[in-house]
Amino acid sequence: MEQQIAKYLARFGISKPEEVQAIVAHMDVMVCKKGEVLLQEGSFANQCYFIVEGCIRQYQLIDGEEKCLDFFLEESAVIVYDSYLHHKTSSYSLDCIENSILLAGTKEQEEALIKEHPHLNMFTLRFLTEDYNKVQDRLASFVNLSAEERYRWVEENHPQLLHRVPLRYLASYIGVTPESFSRIRKRLQLKA
């Protein structure tokens, strides 16, 4: 568990063992069942998460339909920043679409951590920058690509999702109906 979070943190320049240990020590281990809801749209995100194992989905309810905005796999952090940082209600829900093991931290735990290690102060900014880029890339994929190209974009950039995420969620993720999604997949498999 510590090794995984260490690998993630190293990407952001946090590599001192005592800092990694302090981060893990200030977080709680959560064992979640597939289907468990971590955050409900309209409520407050009191925790941020690091995924040790499993898959988290970020979604919104629009006209009674769940629209999938994003998926997070092992060795990534999941933070609904606006709600978590600025105590606003969340525009998104989070649930586990696989049995998952998470490290979870509250704002209070984060503050206690930063008190001990002031140097870690600016790192939320780095996580947020990375996530901002990720969302911008996703947005660019919608602005620039056709549905078929978006499928290929997922295949190239997040191939694991195609094996682990249910088809109806993936369809929503690339902005098509499940039927169109199946047709696109079939067409691309025939081409391959």
Add this chain to the structure above:
Amino acid sequence: MEQQIAKYLARFGISKPEEVQAIVAHMDVMVCKKGEVLLQEGSFANQCYFIVEGCIRQYQLIDGEEKCLDFFLEESAVIVYDSYLHHKTSSYSLDCIENSILLAGTKEQEEALIKEHPHLNMFTLRFLTEDYNKVQDRLASFVNLSAEERYRWVEENHPQLLHRVPLRYLASYIGVTPESFSRIRKRLQLKA
């Protein structure tokens, strides 16, 4: 100019006159012509901008075509965070699509400012959070809405863009061809 930036900063809880004055004092006034390129994809974003007057477009070149990711109007900040904060090459270009007056600041100016006013340290995080939300909302609009609904989304959320931004840019912004964009607009005008 100071009043406009004060209004923007107040949204983020920066309201002490001496802090607002210090921010303005640490930035440069830029007068830009329509068409002027502020940042070229592949180069480094050395400055962040605050728009006093005008309109900035953020775009990418894909297969020789300019794809428009975002537009920024008066009283908003424009920062290509990843490039500006972490000295990476920018994935986006920025240009002025109107004659514009900007306040521009470099990382060095920002650091000098924070040295004088350490309390301003975490505010980039707040700007970034707001921009992150904006991009997420835009992404949600692509995931959840049809092209016609996206047009209406712009109409409701950013009505000024429809009057100020050339049609071909707007079409790219909502992910359709200029021809489709004209058809959608006509259809909606007939309905109205």
